[in-house]
Amino acid sequence: MEDIKELLRLCGIEHGYWDIWGKWHVAQDEAVMNILHGMGVLDGDGYEAALSRLKEDLWLRVLEPVRVVSFGSPVEILLTLPHEKDGFRFEWAVLEEAGVSHAGAFRPSDLQVKGSHEINGRRIFRYSLMLPVSMPMGYHRFLLFSDEEPGGLSMSLIVCPKRCYVPDGLFRDGRTWGPTVGLYALRSRRNWGIGDFGDLKTVIERFSAFSAGIVGTNPLCALSPCDPSHISPYSPSSRLFLNYLNIDIEAVPDFAECEEAKALAGGQAFQARLSHLREGGFVDYEGVAGLKLEVLEVLFRHFKRNHLVNNSQRAKEFLTFKKEGGKALKLYSTFNAISEYFKGRDSAIWGWPVWPEAYQDPDSVEVTDFASKRGDRVDFYCYLEWQAERQLAAIGQRSFELGLKVGLYLDLPVGVDRTGFDVWYHKGLFALNAGIGAPPDAFNPNGQDWGLPPIIPIRLKESAYLPFIKMLRRNMCHNGALRIDHVMGLMRLFWVPCSMKPDKGVYVRYPFEDLLGVLALESHRNRCMVIGEDLGTVPDEVRSGLGEADVFSTRVFYFETKEDGSFRPPAEYPTNALVSVTTHDLPTLYGFWQGRDVEIRDRLNLFPTKEIKGREITWRDRAKAWLFEALKKEGLVSNDMLRGHEIDDKTGLPKKMTPQLVFAVYSYLVRCRSKILAVQMEDLTGELDQANLPGTVNEYPNWKRRLSKDLEAVFEDKDVLPLLEWLRRSFQ
Structure with a gap:
C-alpha cells in the first residue's frame, strides 16, 4: 500500500476529489492503473x-x-551524486541567454545534503549548490564538468519574474471594457459565410470608437484542413498554428493582383454559392472551406508565377517566414499535405492513427520523402499559414495604433485533438488512453470528458517545458492579452480514462510553480497580460498562486452569488478580474432569463434525474428574482419597468428579457471594481441560444450558430447604441 501511495505521489496522481456538493470520490483502482499505463x-x-x-x-x-x-x-542547483564522489572536484559554468558566462568549482563534501537514497547497496546523495551569481531573467544553461564527464552535463535554467505583465492602462484605477466575439459567428455584408480577420478588424475599429480597450475572441488555432466537420475551436489540431478559414480572402495581396481569382470570385455561380453561405443561420463549414480553398489555390499559383519565380520582395518575406518557422512549420505543412493525400485516397482515413505506420512518425524517412516529392503541396499549406499570420499581426498592430488599453485578447484551449498535428508531432508527450475533463457540477451533473489527451507531467519536465514555452510565444506575439482556458490545468487536470465515465476520473498534478514562472516570463517578453478562466472547482492554492502572479481571474455574473443565492454587490468583486455576464459554454442573458438552456437540456435528456431538473427550474426562477432585486438595490430598475411586458405568474417578472434589463445588468457590472468588463456579442444582438452546450456533440449545433444581425447593423440598432454610449462614457 505504501508503494502505491509513493508511486501516485511521484506521478502527481491524487487519491480522490471533492465535488461541488461536498462529496468525496475515491480514485478507483481501475482508473489509477489506466492512468499509470498511459x-x-x-x-x-x-x-x-x-x-x-x-x-x-x-x-x-x-x-x-x-x-x-x-x-x-x-539560485539553487540540485546535484545527485554517489557517496564515493563526495571528495571529487567539479567545475560548473552558467551560460546566460545573452552570452555572458560565469564559472566556479566545488567539492560535494562542501555542500549541504538535501536527501539520500540507496540503489543496489549504493548510497546516493542529493546536494545543494548555491550559485554565487545574480542571474537576469531569461533562458540560460547550467553546465557541470568533471574528470569523468569532460564533455559536461547540461541543464536548462529559467529565471522568471514573480508577476505577469499588466499594461499601463490597467494600473492603479485603470479599467476598460470590450466585446467578446465568436469570430466564426460574425455575420457581415462582406465575409464569405464565416467571420474572418477582416470582420475582427472591423470589430476593433468600431468598438474602439466607444472607448473599448479590449476585444476578445474564441481560439483561432488550426483545425483540421481536410475535415471541415471538425469545428470545435477548443479541440484544435494545433495550438501553434492558425485556422486558415479565418483568412480574409479579398485582403490577401495576391487577390488584388490576380485577375483569374477576381474573375472566379465575381462569377455568377460563385456569387450564388457565396450568397447562400452568407444567408444561412448556421456556418456551413464544408461549403465555406470549399469556396475559400478554391480561390486560395488560384492565389498560390499566382504567387508562385509572379513572386517566387522572380524572387520578389514578397517572395523573400515568404522564404523568411518559412525559415523562421523552422522544423515545426515544415512538419505542420507536411502533416496537412499527408492528411489530404490519404483522405483523398480513402475518405475513411480519419487521422494519423490510421495512416500507414511509417507515416505516424514525423521523423521517419517516409515523411521526409513525402515532403520532398510533394514540396509544392507542402508550400501551399505554408502559404496559408503565412497569410493567416500576416492578417492577425496586422490586427494586433491596428489595436495598438488605435490606443486600446489592452488590445486583442486571444483564447488558449486547454488541450488539442488526439488526431491532430500537435499530438503527432509530440506523440510521446501525451497520454493517449485518457481525456481531459471535469467532475460533475450543477451545469453538468454527469461530469465532462472533452476527449483531449492530457500532457504527461513527467515528460513535460523532461522536455524542459519547451513545448509549453513555444505554445505561449505563439499565442502571445500579436495580442495584448491571453485568456487561458481552464487555467487550473497549470496545477492539475482531471484525467478520464477512455474506457470510463467522466465521474470516475482522477486529478493529476502538474509543476504549478514552474509553469506559472514560465508564463510570467513569456507574458513580460511579449507584453501580453494573462487572464485565467478559473471557473468551476478551483483549489485555494491555485487562486492564491494566480493572484500573486497577477493572472487576472474570470468572474461570471451568474456565479457571483452569496450563500443564500442572492447576487454579490458590485463592491465585492475582485479588482484583478475580467467580469462578464456569461461565457460561450453558458446561456446567453436572453436564454438564461427565458430558461432556454433548461428547455434544451431537458429535450436532450441531459438531466440525470427529474429531481435535478426540478431543482434547476426552481433555482432559475429564484435566480431571476434575486437578479431583479440586486438591480433594484442599485437603483437600476424599478417596478415601473414591468409595465407593458407579459408577466410570468410564478415570478412576477417579464417572461422575456428586454433591452432595458440588459442595459441594467451591464450597468450593474460597470459598477464593479474589476478592471475589465467583457460584453458578449450575443447579448448585444439578442440571441436566445448559446454558442456551445457542454455534454453534447452532434445533438446541438455547437460552434455553428451565427449571429442574427450583421456586424454593420449592430452599430445602427436603437436598442444597442444607448448601451454602447453608456459604456463609452463610463470608461473614458
Whole structure:
C-alpha cells in the first residue's frame, strides 16, 4: 500500500476529489492503473517494480532536466551524486541567454545534503549548490564538468519574474471594457459565410470608437484542413498554428493582383454559392472551406508565377517566414499535405492513427520523402499559414495604433485533438488512453470528458517545458492579452480514462510553480497580460498562486452569488478580474432569463434525474428574482419597468428579457471594481441560444450558430447604441 501511495505521489496522481456538493470520490483502482499505463510508468510488472524504476531514474540522474527560479531569489542547483564522489572536484559554468558566462568549482563534501537514497547497496546523495551569481531573467544553461564527464552535463535554467505583465492602462484605477466575439459567428455584408480577420478588424475599429480597450475572441488555432466537420475551436489540431478559414480572402495581396481569382470570385455561380453561405443561420463549414480553398489555390499559383519565380520582395518575406518557422512549420505543412493525400485516397482515413505506420512518425524517412516529392503541396499549406499570420499581426498592430488599453485578447484551449498535428508531432508527450475533463457540477451533473489527451507531467519536465514555452510565444506575439482556458490545468487536470465515465476520473498534478514562472516570463517578453478562466472547482492554492502572479481571474455574473443565492454587490468583486455576464459554454442573458438552456437540456435528456431538473427550474426562477432585486438595490430598475411586458405568474417578472434589463445588468457590472468588463456579442444582438452546450456533440449545433444581425447593423440598432454610449462614457 505504501508503494502505491509513493508511486501516485511521484506521478502527481491524487487519491480522490471533492465535488461541488461536498462529496468525496475515491480514485478507483481501475482508473489509477489506466492512468499509470498511459503515463508509461506501469509496464505490466506491478506497482513495486514501477516505483523502483521511477526512483532509479530520479536518483541516477546527476542534473534535473530544468530548474525554474524566481528573479532575485538565490539560485539553487540540485546535484545527485554517489557517496564515493563526495571528495571529487567539479567545475560548473552558467551560460546566460545573452552570452555572458560565469564559472566556479566545488567539492560535494562542501555542500549541504538535501536527501539520500540507496540503489543496489549504493548510497546516493542529493546536494545543494548555491550559485554565487545574480542571474537576469531569461533562458540560460547550467553546465557541470568533471574528470569523468569532460564533455559536461547540461541543464536548462529559467529565471522568471514573480508577476505577469499588466499594461499601463490597467494600473492603479485603470479599467476598460470590450466585446467578446465568436469570430466564426460574425455575420457581415462582406465575409464569405464565416467571420474572418477582416470582420475582427472591423470589430476593433468600431468598438474602439466607444472607448473599448479590449476585444476578445474564441481560439483561432488550426483545425483540421481536410475535415471541415471538425469545428470545435477548443479541440484544435494545433495550438501553434492558425485556422486558415479565418483568412480574409479579398485582403490577401495576391487577390488584388490576380485577375483569374477576381474573375472566379465575381462569377455568377460563385456569387450564388457565396450568397447562400452568407444567408444561412448556421456556418456551413464544408461549403465555406470549399469556396475559400478554391480561390486560395488560384492565389498560390499566382504567387508562385509572379513572386517566387522572380524572387520578389514578397517572395523573400515568404522564404523568411518559412525559415523562421523552422522544423515545426515544415512538419505542420507536411502533416496537412499527408492528411489530404490519404483522405483523398480513402475518405475513411480519419487521422494519423490510421495512416500507414511509417507515416505516424514525423521523423521517419517516409515523411521526409513525402515532403520532398510533394514540396509544392507542402508550400501551399505554408502559404496559408503565412497569410493567416500576416492578417492577425496586422490586427494586433491596428489595436495598438488605435490606443486600446489592452488590445486583442486571444483564447488558449486547454488541450488539442488526439488526431491532430500537435499530438503527432509530440506523440510521446501525451497520454493517449485518457481525456481531459471535469467532475460533475450543477451545469453538468454527469461530469465532462472533452476527449483531449492530457500532457504527461513527467515528460513535460523532461522536455524542459519547451513545448509549453513555444505554445505561449505563439499565442502571445500579436495580442495584448491571453485568456487561458481552464487555467487550473497549470496545477492539475482531471484525467478520464477512455474506457470510463467522466465521474470516475482522477486529478493529476502538474509543476504549478514552474509553469506559472514560465508564463510570467513569456507574458513580460511579449507584453501580453494573462487572464485565467478559473471557473468551476478551483483549489485555494491555485487562486492564491494566480493572484500573486497577477493572472487576472474570470468572474461570471451568474456565479457571483452569496450563500443564500442572492447576487454579490458590485463592491465585492475582485479588482484583478475580467467580469462578464456569461461565457460561450453558458446561456446567453436572453436564454438564461427565458430558461432556454433548461428547455434544451431537458429535450436532450441531459438531466440525470427529474429531481435535478426540478431543482434547476426552481433555482432559475429564484435566480431571476434575486437578479431583479440586486438591480433594484442599485437603483437600476424599478417596478415601473414591468409595465407593458407579459408577466410570468410564478415570478412576477417579464417572461422575456428586454433591452432595458440588459442595459441594467451591464450597468450593474460597470459598477464593479474589476478592471475589465467583457460584453458578449450575443447579448448585444439578442440571441436566445448559446454558442456551445457542454455534454453534447452532434445533438446541438455547437460552434455553428451565427449571429442574427450583421456586424454593420449592430452599430445602427436603437436598442444597442444607448448601451454602447453608456459604456463609452463610463470608461473614458
